Amino acid sequence: MFAMNSGMSNDLFSVAPATVADIPALCRLAEATWWHCYRGMISDEQIRFMLAWMYEPERLRSEMADGVDWLLLCRAGATAPVGFAAWSGTGRGREARLHKLYVHPGHQRRGGAKALLDSVYRRAADAGYRRLSLTVNRHNRTALQCYQRAGFHPCGTQVRDIGGGFVMDDYILARPLAAD
Template sequence: MPYDVTNITIRSAGKDQLSTVAALAERIWPDAYRSILSDGQIRYMLKMMYDLPVLEQEYAEGTRFDLIYDGDKPIGFTSYGPCQEHPHFCAKLHKLYLDKAYHDRGIGTLALRHVIEEARSREYRVLHLNVNKHNATAIRAYERNGFVKVRESVTDIGSGFVMDDYVMEIKL
């Protein structure tokens, strides 16, 4: 039986709510990547991508953050904005994470469709994202929602770590 999502809302996060995004990442990220990445890489990437000054810098540069709520309880987040390569043509989904207790209820799809509609409303023609090659659950979810793999990407992120991803996109 599908989960009743009537209590689920997605709201734009202001700069003052970025600490909530950081706290959600600290709670969600280790569970999401424990079977894919080492504990050392998880800690390194959390600091690299979710320290409050990093989030504030992204926000200042135009990245949009949305919080996903069950009633008044924050349960996940998204972030997205213009691509660096083609900022007037392409948007990038940087982050979409949901508390594990809310998986398999259609909420991730609801959040993804929200981002797709936001990108369309800003007249982008393509939305792309990077997803870890070993994150089969996320890859299936993106494919169910119309995304296709367009290339592979291995990015050195320092300290001996790499991000080994597929780049996926959907035409808007």
């Protein structure tokens, strides 16, 4: 694993910060990954509702301006992104929150999520955070397996009304971040 100023890379993937110019690619990736992952786990109506809400380009632009750190995953030697992560501080002590972790279905199970997570750990630790938390749908077994493997532990549940008649029914997970 080679650390770089802007991100991280391994043999198969590189990770680098996203900019506003990457928003269209982020939205396309979200669309492809969401339908593959969430169809059957939540209703099609809820998928449409959440994609329109969470991936509205102006919302992403304002999140980037407000300090949410969006990271792009690319296959080594390629420029088209195949995944992304987003995290920011929570405003509660030294806790950071992982908001997004997505790898395109055609590129999963090759260490892409691990490369993104390693980059988030390093950047969040360098910014002074000592704990990384996240929420994940209780029925998302693949993601739960990925987070468990990455050292996250369960620390609660959260049912959140997101409007439109929909709720997010999640586990809260967290893991420590190394200080050095």
